[in-house]
Amino acid sequence: MMAQYIEIKAANADCLLFYRMGDFYELFFEDAEIASRALGIVLTKRGKHAGADIPMCGVPIDRADDYLSRLIALGHRVAVCEQTEDPAEAKRRGPKSVVRREVVRLVTPGTITEDRLLDPGRANLLLAIGRRKVSDAAFAYGLAALDISTGRFSLSEVPGAELPGAIARHDPREIVLSEAIHADPALARLWQDVAAPVTPLAQAELEPASAERRIKAQFGVSTLEGFGDFSRAEIAAAGAALLYVERTQIGARPPLSPPFREASGATLSIDAATRANLELTRTLSGERTGSLLDAIDRTVSASGARLLAEHLAGPLMNLRAITRRQEAVAFLAEDHALRRRLRDALGRAPDLARALSRLGLGRGGPRDLAAIRDGLDAAGSIAADVSGIGTLPEGLARLAGQLSGADAELVVTLRAALADELPLNRRDGNFVRAGYHPEIDEARLLGQDSRKVIAALQARYAEETGCRTLRIKHNNVLGYYIEVPQAVGEACLKGLMRETFVHRQTMVDAMRFTSVELGELETKISGASDRTLALESAVFEDLAARVLAQTATVAQVGEALAGLDVAASHAELAVELSWTRPHVDDGLAFVIEGGRHPVVEAALRRSGEPFIANDCDLSGEGRGRIRLITGPNMGGKSTFLRQNALIAVLAQMGAFVPAARAHLGLVDRLFSRVGAADDLARGQSTFMVEMVETAAILNQASRRSLVILDEIGRGTATFDGLSIAWACLEHLHEVNACRALFATHFHELTALSQRLARLDNATLKVAEHRGEVVFLHEVVPGVAERSYGLQVARLAGLPAGVIARAGAILKGLEKAERDRPGRPRIDDLPLFASLSPPPPPAPPAEDGLGEMLDALDPDAMTPREALEALYRLKRERAAKA
Ligand SMILES: Nc1ncnc2c1ncn2[C@@H]1O[C@H](COP(=O)(O)OP(=O)(O)OP(=O)(O)O)[C@@H](O)[C@H]1O
The missing domain is CATH 1.10.1420.10 (MutS, DNA mismatch repair protein; Chain A, domain 3)
Structure with a gap:
């Protein structure tokens, strides 16, 4: 048996092998160790291989789905190996022959169909990727998105730069592609980053001719023309998807809808970072609860x-x-x-x-x-x-x-x-x-009658033996048997009773017998139930065929x-x-009146607080407006930015929107960036990630795009960050000319509104009440005077001493900033004035304390001398002040 196991396992090396033995699927060797760890089931051993114990663990077949779903969720693939003959047949071939077994199916995340393994509200997409060269250095990528649990099958093609966004849109459970695409160094990071497992397929199996043949065979057509005009990359992707389905379903062919082609540019393009940041279908921590999808x-x-x-x-x-x-x-x-x-x-x-x-x-x-x-x-x-x-x-x-x-x-x-x-x-x-089916009714009656006859037989035997506790029972080993207490059993072994009762088993306090009559009845009953099952099975096949014909x-x-x-x-x-129907047209309007954030509003509603609705107008004639938002921490900047992006998404999906009125010109691409979180796992710093994403926006945003930038440039030194944010704003205004919302704590940027015609300032209103700041969450034209960072820090529970000290430092910094002659002003910057040389650094203040300190040698001082030196320093300082 082990030889058979090893052979089957070798052919399915990348899967955990569920090897059927009776009522269990057993796992051996490393598979057993992995599964026992993952499922928390006991690891045992069975026999030896090459002198060492063979680790083993097993799952009962009636609970196999549970275990399968847990393994799949952990990203494993499972090969299910069944017994394909009756053990009795194997025995007939010879006492030592092993029951024939075959892998009947590979269970992988992207190819499951069982209700218990699937999430009812989520598509279970397998995404296959193919490609074609469009120039020396560039490829176009074909995507085949296939859900065998529903038959959905779509094809599309995207330029290389849009591949990550397209993958994010499909949110696949599994990705398959050629070895060449998998090994392309330019895509290595992408495969590392996607959440779904990625399976490369051998190049030799993905030849264009075989891809086309596979599609034709699946849909029983001799040409693909009837389905649409597919590119080579799309055909390659569809071929790879169908190959993988063949390989995992082993002979079974899922009923797929004919592939429909999604025209390029048919959907609003939203890249992976924007999707994640806007929490469209799940939150940043991966939950559905708290996402836009959940809210709507x-x-x-x-x-x-x-x-x-x-x-x-x-x-x-x-x-x-x-x-x-x-x-x-x-x-x-x-x-x-x-x-x-x-x-x-x-x-x-x-x-x-x-x-x-x-x-x-x-x-x-x-x-x-x-x-x-x-x-x-x-x-x-x-x-x-x-x-x-x-x-x-x-x-x-x-x-x-x-x-x-x-x-x-x-x-x-x-x-x-x-x-x-x-x-x-x-x-x-x-x-x-x-x-419904007379023969089934007849066979059932026979089964029921036989059961009645058994009951009668039990009564008769009870009378004959004088044992009122005599029972006729059934188990899988003995079939039907007569059970009596020990003493009665002894009597049955003797005299006349011996002729009726044939001994089968002696238990601790009972004995079991059979009889000729009982044997005959048993044959009749099992014959009737086998027959009913066979007839019901035929009815099932017939009904399924009628359904499948349609x-x-x-x-x-x-x-x-x-x-x-x-x-x-x-x-x-x-x-x-009370959401309203937005007016959507092909202009560049973006007028939201009384807009709300669906998720934040729902959260506030639960705690009985009102959400403050806000207007937003980014409309432009031919070129979009930019709104620069400054305001206190916690004022509601991020909420405002995101709510406008979400309203655009909702409007273009054909839904109503959370606003009193909305008029939107179609948005072709949506970008949203926040000062990114650290991404140490990818080996990139916060700032690097932020800059890579900002670069993508500046390079790709068109006039029709909507750009949301939240605190860009905060991840580096203040002036570096300010200059980058400044230059990005200018680029958005002059080159991209898109509709944009830009939130920042760099209050210096607000001066740009005097120079950039389509940029205006807005701020979040606050009120101060007895030294406490009250956030009104109301967006109004104008500039924030302060960031109220310290007040927010106090609300967050920073120790009072730290807050007091920070207050003192802030005062000092603000004073220094006011007094400094060389502080950069808008006119000093290169776009508006020729670069003036930096002012010479101010000489450090001379108070002599530094030299006094330098002259001290603490190691050579007694405690008393040290204390005296300290008093001296304090006196000197007081005199200078
Ligand atoms: N329009 C609104 N109406 C009512 N409450 C709001 C509104 N906008 C935001 N809030 C509340 O204020 C909190 C902070 O909002 P948000 O994160 O948008 O502030 P922020 O200005 O971006 O802050 P920071 O600058 O610190 O990132 C939200 O969690 C929400 O509870």
């Missing part, structure tokens, strides 16, 4: 939640499409009764896409069939409901039209065939409704339900929180 999610179905996340990850650039989504939201926001009915029905609809995929892969169970039944049923009732409404907006009408595509007969059949209570696995039987329509119904759920979710949110 009012969906009632898992497929709706997944679609909402997809929309949020890729806000649109197409005005028509945005308007279509907005119209649907507006309609549902108005019609409260319809929205309520719709959400009720949607909440009852199970996850069609995932059930369909499991059935297609041959991994489905009776509950998946029921999911199809109930999903189609809900779709039918929604379709009937909306058909009674006069004119629906285009977006809603389209979704409603998709709902009724499936064959009504299918639901009728599934209703008739499936029982009320359904087991998870079909091998558990009892899922076909009584009356894969495309069922998938479409699933998509429509998800689309309706998202529209209704936005509408619900808009009504609940």
Whole structure:
């Protein structure tokens, strides 16, 4: 057996091998050590290999999913190796022959389909990457995003510079690519940084011809033209994705939708750092709670939640499409009764896409069939409901039209065939409704009758032996047996009784027997239950085949339900929180009146505090405005900056926005940078990360972009930081000419508004009350006088002594700054005046104390002499002052 294990393990060296032995999956050698550590299960040993003990641990098959999901979450891949013949057959080949086993599936993070392993509200994307050369030094990258748990399959191509942003948008669970892309030194850092495991595939398997062949075979077509015009990079990516699916699913072919091509520039481009910083789908610490997605999610179905996340990850650039989504939201926001009915029905609809995929892969169970039944049923009732409404907006009408595509007969059949209570696995039987299949009913009756006969037999034997505690029981080793107490058992071994009862086992206080009659009955019962199972299994196959014959329509119904759920979710949110429909056009307007931050507002609401709404206008004719925001720490600068970026994202995903009124010209790219946190793991300093990200903005932002910069330049010496922030502002104003919000504590920058025509200053209002600062969180035109850093430090609990000392130092610094003749002013800077030579350094103040101190030698002094010297110094200082 070990030889077989070693052979199979060698063929799956990069996976943990779950090796089936009876009711357990066993792991051996290093796999056992890894799994026992990861899962906290006992490590034992079994036999020896090369003179050493073989470490072993095992997981029971009925709990395997739990263990699998934990291993997958830790980034492991698991090869599941099953027994592919009955142990009895192996025995027939010879006493020493080993049961045949094969790996039936590789379980990897990007290719799971089981409900218990999947997160219902999150897509489970496998992202495959291919590329093509576009010039000597540059590549274009093809991305194939495939979710085998739902069949979603999309292709797109991006220039090399946008690859990290595109990966972040897809948020894949696993990435596959060619060895060449994986080994490209220019991308090494990217693979290191992405959260998902990255699996390289051998170059030889990824030839363009085989990629194309694979796609054609998957979809049963002879040409790809019908799907769209794909680039070589996209085809390479799709080929790699399908190869990986083949390899992990081993023979099973998931039902995939035909690949749809996402046109380049179809979505608002948001790079990875901006996504993270704006906490769109998860917070900086990786949680969903506290993200924008969490704050806006009012969906009632898992497929709706997944679609909402997809929309949020890729806000649109197409005005028509945005308007279509907005119209649907507006309609549902108005019609409260319809929205309520719709959400009720949607909440009852199970996850069609995932059930369909499991059935297609041959991994489905009776509950998946029921999911199809109930999903189609809900779709039918929604379709009937909306058909009674006069004119629906285009977006809603389209979704409603998709709902009724499936064959009504299918639901009728599934209703008739499936029982009320359904087991998870079909091998558990009892899922076909009584009356659906006469032969099943007959076989079941036979089984039930035999059980009655057993009960009668037990009564008769009890009478014959005079033992009222005689029982007929069943276990897996003996099958049916008669159990009596020891004393009665002894009697059964003698006389006439010997002819009826055949001894099987003696226990501590009981004896077990069988009889000819019981043996016959047992054969009949097991025959009946085997037959019922076989018949039920055939019914299952038939129903699954009927469902799969309508894969495309069922998938479409699933998509429509998800689309309706998202529209209704936005509408619900808009009504609940008084959000409004933004006006989006192709100009360069950016007018927000009474804007709010959805996440901060929700947090404040929970603690009963109000959120102060703020306006923001960055509109420009041909060139965007820049607003420079100074203000106290804790005043609300970052909140204001982010809320405007989030409003742009929400508007372009077709949702309503948290503002009294909003008018936005389409944004093509969104950038958001904060003085970055340390990134020691990547070996980059805070400042380096900040500068790399700022460089990306200055190089890429167009007039149509929206840029949010929060405290750029704070990670270095004051004047270095100030000069960098200054120059960045000028560049944004003159070269990028984009709409921008720039928050800073460098109050010197506010003077720039006199020179840069489209830059204006805003500040966060504060009030002082008995020496305490009160943040009003109100954005008003103007310049902050102070940063109130010390007040905030006091609120944070810095010791009073430190605060007092800092106050004294601050006073000194401010005085020195006021008195210093050579302090830089705006006119001194190179853009506005010729560079004047730096003023000569002021001579140090002469008070003689320094020399006195230098003359002292503490090591040569007695304590008394030291004390006297100290008094002398103090006297001298007082005299000089
Ligand atoms: N508009 C608002 N209405 C009510 N409370 C607000 C508002 N904006 C911010 N706050 C509150 O003030 C806190 C601080 O806000 P924020 O982090 O935006 O300040 P900041 O000016 O960026 O501070 P720092 O300069 O220290 O980074 C928030 O956590 C929130 O509780």
